Structure formats: structure tokens, C-alpha cells
Amino acid sequence: MIHFRITSLFILVSLTALSKEIKYPVTEIADELKKDVDLVVREDHIFFKILAKNHAIRKVKYVVTILNEKGNNYAEFHIPYDKLTKIIDISGNVYNAIGEPIKKLKNRDVTDQAAFDGVSLFSDDRIKILDLSQGTYPYTVEIEYDLEMNFLLSIPSSSWNGDRTSYQNASYQLVYPVGFPIQYKLINMGEIEPLRETDKGFEILSWSFKNLLPIKSEPLGIRQSRLLVAVPVEFEFSGYAGRRDTWENFGRWQIDLNKGRDVLPAKTIELAKEMTKGLPSVEQKTKALYEYLQNKTRYVGVQLGIGGFQPFEAQVVDDVGYGDCKALSNYMIALLNSVGIKGYYTWIYGGQNSRNIIEGITYDPFNHIVVSVPNGKDTLWLECTSQTEPFGYQGLFTGDRKALMVTEDGGKIVNTLRYSPEQNLQSRKATIILDLSGNASAKISTLYSGTQYENGGLNWTFGNSDRQRKWIEKNTEIPNFNVNSFNVKETRDKIPAALVNLDLVLNRYASVSGKRLFVTPNLMNRWKYIPEKILERKTDVVLNRNEIDTDTIQFSLPENLYPEFLPEPIKIKSKFGEYDASFKFDNGKVTYVRRMKSWKGRFPKETYNELVDFFKSVSKADNIKLVFLSKT
DSSP: OHHHHHHHHHHHHHHHHHHSOOOOOGGGSOHHHHTTOSEEEEEEEEEEEEEETTEEEEEEEEEEEEOSGGGGGGGEEEEEEBTTEEEEEEEEEEEOTTSOEEEEOOGGGEEEEEOOOSSEEEEOOEEEEEEOOOSSSSEEEEEEEEEEESOBSOEEEEEOOOTTEEEEEEEEEEEEETTOOEEEEEESSOSOOOEEEEETTEEEEEEEEEEEOOOOOOTTBOOOOOEEEEEESEEEETTEEEEOSSHHHHHHHHHHHHTTOOOOOHHHHHHHHHHHTTOOSHHHHHHHHHHHHHHHOEEOEEESSSTTTOOOOHHHHHHHSEEOHHHHHHHHHHHHHHTTOOOEEEEEOOSSSOOOOOTTSOOOOOOEEEEEEEETTEEEEEOTTOSSOOTTOOOTTTOSSEEEEEETTEEEEEEOOOOOTTTSEEEEEEEEEEOTTSOEEEEEEEEEEGGGGGGGGGGGOTTOHHHHHHHHHHHOOOSSEEEEEEEEEEEOSSSOEEEEEEEEEETTOSEEETTEEEEOSOOSOOOOOOOOOOSSOOSOEEEOOOEEEEEEEEEEOOTTEEEEEOOOOEEEEOSSEEEEEEEEEETTEEEEEEEEEEOOEEEOGGGHHHHHHHHHHHHHHHTOOEEEEEOO
């Protein structure tokens, strides 16, 4: 009887184990895919079917094995939707290391909330958040969901990237009616053509990939993103039909969206005319209206209706005093129109790491709107969401990149302002009074202009002494100092500037050894970044610094102290920049002058190790020491 019960129990356990479907065991992942990664994407499949120019469905299956805690964020999924996007189905499962199912997605694992971006006051957008993270590694998460979209503006892109992510299987299937025009482009994936099929009046394009290893980024290199992008040439969004076979046609669609939304109340038109009366130039009139906009309005994100593309009417902004980038830019254009000045609604990517336009396809990277105003041979650029931005300044957020200007003839690709190194200036003058104990006092005056006016967020500190003190404490690169006093003065201009004056006590600034004091004359601007050399560089070198730094540091010495020797002048020249340093002793004072000019640009990958040598030479020069000898 006992033998019978044990046998029955063994059979029961065996049947229970067999009833569990084993999926995605970690043992099926090749070792090379697990090397130096935090997660392995087992399946990344997208199916997108265009039914009409205003109707599409999207199906996603995503399976990822989380190998350690660093990959845990990838077990959380965000599925956005709105009035035009309906979630048809969501399912999910979690599997342990050997592939046994340990969890099934339940309603309590899904959070449904407004898609709040931190700045939008009104929004139709919502998001479902699925959290299937676990505490035991490795584990695998499987997610599937279907969406129905009652509009068509773009085709979802797909990317297979990540420094610490590999891909076991990935595919993309694009289905559309035969004869329906589309554009697509595969980037950094080689010359891979899709499998083409036709079925029941639909054309099917299929791409599939296996065993994609992580893309390792290179210092100062171009990001080699693996990407598939596609756009419908014909589309319709909330009743507005358009074409995006060219930028001109895509711009014409925006013209249709904006039509009739630039009407201002009569009293505001009269006010605009009064404010600009007697001003002789387009620039002066534009400045007056821009500053009026800044004083009257504030930025609030609005994502209602065609919230991502269509601005609120100018009269609404005039009444309520707020709007998003679209509404405020449209309002600015209306103000300009009221005094006979033409301003253009302009799409751009806002952010310090600008995104390039992809050649050969009207796939846009834009996320922001500014206003461009032709002014003879120049163009005035207006950031309408900021109440503090100096008129005409275009800095790190939108400067030096491609934009889509929506003109009367449609969209036109243009380039925004690029400041010269001479305009992006950091100029420092300092007087250091040394004593024989190695302590010192310092009076330092630094002018920051152009994009250097934004160094460390300096431009966000104006008018707030607490912020200014914190900025000084964070950005003054001297080991031991106390602040006696400081002041910050802003010059608001098309090339803005800030003057920071410091009165400091420098504790143990000089090293003392017997009768000698050792001082690094470069007070607070030493070059630190020196990347490792690479034998087989894969990408070109990209440098983003287009600027000049000058430092004039004067050391006043006590009566019995003099320089034991002065270094020879230093000159370093390369295709990446120029560096000069000189030393002079006169009448009890040593003056150190340093100048470094950096050029922004793209350089051949073969020059990378030459760049590293340039950085090493600059760093060595910046860390040179002066030796002072006491006569007593």
C-alpha cells in the first residue's frame, strides 16, 4: 500500500510538471548573447497593418529575459492610448529561469492613468503601465497587446539598440493595401531587403533578424542606432488629410491645421500697433512684441484633440494667457502679422542632443515649435515658451540643427543659428594674493557669453541668490575655498552674457615644502577628459564644443617670495583646436595667460587617437606647476 501511494504521488507530480508549458528557458540563449548584458530580448515582433489612410491596427509581442537587477526596469511596459487609439487586448506572463510560468498578468498589475508629462495641464492622452518585475534573476517577461488606431500620421518605428541589450529574435511586418504609397528606410542594418508578398489585396513587407549583439558606443562617436523607420505618403488625422512624400507637402498639411487660428481681438491688434509705432526696423518691432508675449503668457502643455499638432486659436491664448509651444508660437505669429511682419511656424527638435533628419524619407524627429522671422539676410529665432529667454537667442536647446519652417509654399528644411567660437566665450580674470603659508585670497571675474552663458545651468539662476550660491559652489573647481561675497550680472542680448564676480578665501591653495611653494597656475579650468585610445575605431569623431576659453591669472607674491623658474610658453595646434599658455614675472607679480579654442565638427574616425593625444597635451599643460622660493 505504501509503495502504491509513493508511485501515485510520483505520477501526480510528474503530470503536474508536464502540464506546465516550458517557454523561453535561459539555457536556449547563446552565451555570446548573454555576455556583458543586463537583458536579452527573446522576441521583438511588430505587426502594423494599414487598412485605410485613417485606419490601422498594430500588434506587438515582446519577450525579454532579465538577467540582473540593472535590467529590472525593462519588466515595466507603458502602453499609451487616447480617443483615437483603442487598446483591443493585453496579455502577459512571467517565466522562471527554466521556462516555467510563475505569474500571469492580472488587472492589479495594470495601472491606468493620465499620461502626465510634468508640464501638461490638459491632456486626452492616457497610459496603461504594466509592472511584471520580479526579485529573483534571471526571469522572462512576455507581453502581447493589440491597438486599433482611427487615424494615420506615421508608421511606428522599431529600434534594436542598447549598450547592454542583445536580441535573439526580432521582426517587423508592414501590411498595406496594394498601391498605397509608403516610404521606409533601414538604418545601420546593412543592405537587407524585406520579403515581399501579396495577399487578398494587401502588400506585405517582412524583415526578420536573429542574434543581434549590443552596440557598444565609442567615446565622442556617432550613435550607431539600428532602426527601421517608415511613413505613409498619404494620411488622415482627425479629418485633416495630407501627404508626406516631400517636406513641402508635409508643411502644407500643417498650414491646413493652422488655418484661421491666427485671429486676434481688435483691441490686441491696436495694442500691437501702438507698441511698435515709431520703431524703425523689423528686429526692433519683433523684440517689442516678443517681450510683450513673455510678460503676458506662460507655458502650459495642452494635449487635447489634435494636441500634438494643432495650436489653440490665438484669441484663446489672448484671453487665458497661457498655451503650449504650438499655441504660444501661433500667438506670436498673429502678433507679428498684426503689424505687417511675417513669422513662420517652425518644427524643431528641442533638447541638447539634437536628432538628425534622415535623408531620403520624411520621417521627422521634431518635438517642439519655435517662430522664425526673416530679417534681411538673417533670421530671428523666437523661443515662445520661455518668459526669461533673451530676445533672438537660440542656445543649446534649439541651436545649430535642422528645422522645418512652414512657409506659404509648404515645408522648407532650414538650419538654426550656429554661434562662432568667438561668440561662445568664457573669459576669466583673477587676482590671487598668496601668503608664505600657502593660503590665498582671490578676486575672480568671469564673463560667460553665447552658449557658455548656459554653463552648468547658470542662465537659470538669475534673480535668485540661493541658486547662484549653489551654482558657484558646484562650478568653482578649486579644492578648498570659502565665499566672502559674489554677484552675478546678466546682459540680455541676442548673444547673451553673464558676469560672475567672486571674492574667495583659498585655503591651502599652494603646497609648501621647506622654502618652496608649489602652485598650479590654472586656477579652475583644467582639462580633465581623456578617453582611452581605440585601435580599430568604427565611427567618426563628433565634437560639440565651438568655443573659446581665456584665463588671465595674476599672482601677487609676498615680499620675500619669487619664482624659482618660469615655464616656457606652450603652443599646441591641431585640427580639433588650439591652445596657448604663457608665463610672465614683473614687479612682484606672476601672470599666467591661457587660451583654448575648440571647434565643433565631424572628423574622420582615423583621427581619433590624434584627438586623444591633443587632449593629453592640453591636460599636461593645464597641470604644470609654478615653484616659488622664499628668500628667508
